[in-house]
Amino acid sequence: MHLTDRINRIQISPTAAVIAAADKLKSSGVDVADFGPGEPDFPTPEHIKKAAIKAIEENKSKYTPTGGIMPLREAICAWHKRELGSGYEAKECVVSVGGKHSIFNVMSVLVQQGDEVIVPAPYWVSFPDIVKYAHGTPVFVETKPEDGFSVKAAAIEKAITPKTKLLILNSPSNPTGGVVPPDEFERILAVCKKHNVWLMGDECYSHFTYEPHKPYSIASAAGSKENVIIIGSVSKTFAMTGWRIGYTLGPEALIQALIKLQSQSTSNATSIAQYAALEAMRGSMDSVPQMLAEYAKRRKRIVEGLRAIPGVTCEWPGGAFYAFPNISAHLGEGKHAHAKTCTDLSKLLLEKARVALVPGEAFGAPGYLRLSYATSIERIDEGLRRLERFFSRAEAAV
Ligand SMILES: Cc1ncc(COP(=O)(O)O)c(C=O)c1O
The missing domain is CATH 3.90.1150.10 (Aspartate Aminotransferase, domain 1)
Structure with a gap:
């Protein structure tokens, strides 16, 4: 074939x-x-399952707006602010069919032939392939076990070329569990800003950190908004892998492009799963x-x-x-x-x-x-x- x-x-x-x-x-x-x-x-916690059942019973089974129902976009921003100290509004948020979908779409709208994307290694299996599918070239930066597999700003700066478009930073990391400490993350942000490179933070494991680490988002750093993109998901935090709900936070123009892409591909994420995610964002996090x-x-x-x-x-x-x-x-x-x-x-x-x-x-x-x-x-x-x-x-x- x-x-x-x-x-x-x-x-x-x-x-x-x-x-x-x-x-x-x-x-x-x-x-x-x-x-x-x-x-x-x-x-999946009971209260989240109940919210989905209620959504089915109330016939919340129609198309929703492509970028997600407004209450969910607002609730994601409020949750992210409360939990991780960011400052996004609903227009800077799009609901997707999982974190992987969000990453795929961001690559599709930002990366093209000739662009390089920096990926710290060891990396999550899908990062290089998603970059390649978008016609980009993944550039790997090795992390070391003696550093807890945490990437350093100096190593990122060394890998940057005029072709570098974006850095993917997944902390905590799949597969290593490596966590980038806040001060290093901020140094990495400064490097990205200096070289006009997008910093994409994959926060899918944000709430599973062990002492002395704490949940952290680079979106809480001052002046982060222009070139930071946040990828999040309810999959791991709320044990909801099969529900397929993720989100992207970023500048409004980027979010508009992501919604345009979804409007011609997946359309909205499943309506019922969106109501379940709404309860995850608003309800108890026990x-x-x-x-x-x-x-x-x-x-x-x-x-x-x-x-x-x-x-x-x-x-x-x-x-x-x-x-x-x-x-x-x-x-x-x-x-x-x-x-x-x-x-x-x-x-x-x-x-x-x-x-x-x-x-x-x-x-x-x-x-x-x-x-x-x-x-x-x-x-x-x-x-x-x-x-x-x-x-x-x-x-x-x-
Ligand atoms: C590092 C990382 N990012 C993103 C994802 C995507 O998760 P989902 O598409 O279920 O939100 C995963 C899932 O394994 C992951 O390990």
Whole structure:
């Protein structure tokens, strides 16, 4: 089949591929210790579900304005102001079909052939492909485990060229859990302003940070409005991944362009999901610290468990719900090697140990594995037992 160059430039999300392989095994009755999914294992809070049911009963099932119902756009701005100290109005907000949709649309309206987009690595799988789909070129800036995978302003400035259009900064980060501290974030903003580069903050994990980190938005910094774009989502914060509601905050002219694009593509996000998101923004947030407390316990268990495996190192993630161990000691041709690459290793782990996780290559980080700890302590313990057993086998399986 003759497909466009555009679609041939990108690949299917590698995380989706891992999840599909694990699901296939599970559906045939195999007990898989599943560290694959990047989504909360908690249900959507009751009051949010009730708001959606009420919306259905009240027949809120028609098209809505393309950019989202006005009460939701207002509520997102009020929530973002209250929680993260920004100062947006509804006309500077558009509701989308999830954070990923927001990122895709921003790239579509700002990036074109010849433009470079800076992406700190390790990166979320979708960033480079979305940039490529928009005809841009991703430029990677490496972050280091000894810095907690947090990117520095000096490294960003070094990567900027006259072609640089935009920087994507995802803090807390998927896959590393790296958090950019506020003072460094402000230095990065100053660099972006100096070089006239857009700073796009992906805040999808904003409320899942561990001490000493706190939820933070660069939109709270003075003078940030002209070149900052904020991407947010109810997916992780409110355990609403399947509802598909995200948003973009930014200058009004950009929001107008995003609404124009949505008007010729998705139209509005699902009406009922918008009413659920409205309740998420306006209602009790008690579920958020409860989830965070549970993630904190799991983080401790998984990081300590991984560190106890010989040849495995693992930083403490500052946020999100992923552990990102380095297992390069187990790769290669040597006597303790199990596989040549992390991709091979993750296939072997699924096949032999019945453990599902995502290889670092998917995130531009060979030598690493990503384990989501959005799963119960019991399953974490079971998965760790299987990993210990697997890695303690001396024979090479290359
Ligand atoms: C870093 C990051 N950004 C954005 C998203 C998009 O989430 P959603 O489209 O569900 O809002 C994800 C989801 O995994 C993510 O990990």
